[in-house]
Amino acid sequence: MQTITVNELKAKIDAGEQVNLVDVREPHENAEFNIGGILLPLGKVQTMQVDEIEDLKDAEVYIYCRSGNRSGQACLILETMGFSNVVNVTGGMLAWQEQIGR
Template sequence: MNDITPAELKERQQNQQAPIIIDVREPWEYEESRIDGSRNIPLGELPTKIEDLEDLKHTEVVVHCKGGGRSATAKALLQQHGFDHVRNLVGGINAYNAG
């Protein structure tokens, strides 16, 4: 599935059509700024949390981090575990906040 731009995500949020958003940054980063409605699961903890996310395997999930690197890793990890609608937020929260 293609990645999602900050503009597309904001539009979806405004239309009450927001996907599940998982922030894979560290808790201290999440505390500093976050996307409304996002859930914080640091990348280092994601492998142990995949079972908790089983009900989202066929749901659209957007992963993001600061700039897109960690979330690209998270997207690949989720896809390897059968998640078929995972999208990475292009440019991460930096791009989201800049727009």
């Protein structure tokens, strides 16, 4: 599993790069603050209900959560399901809000 910092990810977004973002937090967390990713709670990933992102199996996909823990778990599960290029956003949205803001 690869990792990326929130600052590196923000630089890619600011540069206009195509980034595939997946938020594995719960809906209420996503409603409070999000950076535009597809909402796919970790529970769905754990039960392999990933139809929303099935077409991204061969694409680079940035997985984020609140702190980087759930997204790390999601990355490992997605790799076993054949996703070849998942990237864990270290520090998650806590780091994003602390270092970048809203």
